[in-house]
Amino acid sequence: MNTVKDGEKRKSAVGHKAGTLSSVRAIPSHAGWWGSHMLDALKHHWSEYLMEAAELGIFMVSACVFATILEYPASPARQGVADPFLRRILMGLAMGLTAVGLIYSPWGKQSEAHLNPSVTLTFFRLGKVKPWDALFYIVAQFVGGIAGVLVAAAVLGNLIAHPSVANGRVFFDATRWKKPNYGGPDGLKVDRKGNLFAARPGGISVFAPDGTHLGSIETGVATSNVAWGMTARSSILPPIRPSIASGSARKE
Secondary structure, X not given: OHHHHHHHHHHHHHHHHHHHHHHHXXXXXXXXXXXXXXXXXXXXXXXXXXXXXXXXXXXXXXXXXXXXXXXXXXXXXXXXXXXXXXXXXXXXXXXXXXXHHHXXXXXXXXXXXXXXXXXXXXXXXXXOOOHHHHHHHHHHHHHHHXXXXXXXXXXXXXXXXXXXXXXXXXXXXXXXXXXOOXXXXXXXXXXXXXXXXXXXXXXEEEEOOOOOEEXXXXXXXXXXXXXXXXXXXXXXXXXXXXXXXXXOOEEX
């Protein structure tokens, strides 16, 4: 009788341990949870990731091609447009139209054409994009951007490597204006004479087309952008925290 009871106790103990182990195995691990979400993101959105990579690749090919057309010394466009400021305007228009074309293309409408990790991170911060989607979008953007430059280099050859195309110049060194939590110059506007108005921490600075610092409009607070007034051509409206203010320029 004792032997039978001992055997039943041992079976009961083994069954209890087995049940405990089974319950432990049933608890999903964090690695498995993340892995399932990663696979789910790839399964349902892989096409959007590829579209995002292709869109940024096309954008970079466009940037390389238009930069070569406008800046390569032997280019007819470069010889026909001697003013470097005008060439920069044309370059901006070309890239703006490229971006608009990509955004409103079928691929752009499906992937939402972020084209920039900062846009993806903003959507993620706002809760519009899930973590794995944000990660794969950013990876796709880097891969697409690098691939686009490599394709352009293979097609354009030494043209894109010419110093006038590949090497820019420093318009103005504004590192002294950088402040913690506010960064450096942000919003830009250009007037009819080609002068550049750059919003920055503490105000707005004005530059001649050649980069000469002409003066500043001091707001005393972080200034994110600048716009022309609606009622008077001489008024300037800089959006600042927490309101909109106006100011006048002074020579430094």
